[in-house]
Amino acid sequence: MGSTAPSKTPPTLYTYKESGNSYKVRLLAALLNIDLSHRELDFLNDQQHSADFLAINPRGEVPTLVDGPHIFTDSAAILTYLAGTHPDPGASNTPSSYWSSDAIEQAKIVDWLAFAASWVQYGVFTARAILSFKGPYNGLGTASTEQSLKEATIRGYKSLGILDLKLGEERWLALGRPTIADIAVFVYVALAPMGDISLEKYANVRRWIEDVKSLEGFIPIDGLEDPLYRRRG
Missing domain, CATH: 3.40.30.10 (Glutaredoxin)
Structure with missing residues (x-):
């Protein structure tokens, strides 16, 4: 043998x-x-x-x-x-459906990766970090915490407005299917209430969050169901 x-x-x-x-x-x-x-x-x-x-x-x-x-x-x-x-589960071909081998489709995904690294990072990410983790954790450190929080809140709500408009037109952010665009943007948007940024007015964003959570194989992160867990006590 x-x-x-x-x-x-x-x-x-x-x-x-x-x-x-x-x-x-x-x-x-x-x-x-x-x-x-x-x-x-x-x-x-x-x-x-x-x-x-x-x-x-x-x-x-x-x-x-x-x-x-x-x-x-x-x-x-x-x-x-x-x-x-890596392929999709049960498949053998790469790339997975979360990426693409087409340059135009790749660019559409990367557009949202950039959104996650800028608008999301310096918006809902920073507000969550300041209020739930006691610091901005964004590598800048050039403004007061109060000013950073103010700016993060403004950008956070603008980001949600951009997303809500897009998700009112399309179920997913790129290519009509779940991709790493959705994975990259999802988490800090879903955790926005940890930074006192409400999702209440953004029905399309809330629908999309539930769609991501319904994906087969989805795993949670602390704060999705209890956004105040770090600030209690």
């Missing part, structure tokens, strides 16, 4: 359980049934700036994915890599 080839070592994901950017990767991995080895970092005690981790990711940020010789240090890059190199 011939020997069985050893299985490929799963990629290692350096993560923090309450990091929305880390959650994006964990969510996509769950949806595509990708096996990842998780290394949880003590983010609030600054383990991400330890010498050992900085040797892997000089930015000192999570998520970080290490897959053999390949190291990816940004959630958008990780989502693109995983969706582009």
Whole structure:
């Protein structure tokens, strides 16, 4: 009997359980049934700036994915890599339906990845970080917390308006199906109430959040059902 080839070592994901950017990767991995080895970092005690981790990711940020010789240090890059190199569950062809091999379709997805890294990051992300984690955690640190929160709230509501308009026309953000565009934008928008940004007026956004939560393989993150869990007590 011939020997069985050893299985490929799963990629290692350096993560923090309450990091929305880390959650994006964990969510996509769950949806595509990708096996990842998780290394949880003590983010609030600054383990991400330890010498050992900085040797892997000089930015000192999570998520970080290490897959053999390949190291990816940004959630958008990780989502693109995983969706582009793995098939949908039960299928054999790559990329998965969460990505595309067509350049125009890729650009439409990347448009929303950029939205997540700018409008969402400096809007609902920052408001959540300030009110629920006691700091902006956005790498800027040039304005007072009060001013940062004010600006984040303004941008957060503008972001929700943009999304609500788009989602009133289309069920999903790109290509008429769930893609990493939805994964990238979803989490911090769904967690907006953690930063006292209400979703009440944005019916299309709320419908889309429920659609994402209904995807087969969906996993939750703390705060989706109880946005005040960190501020209680």
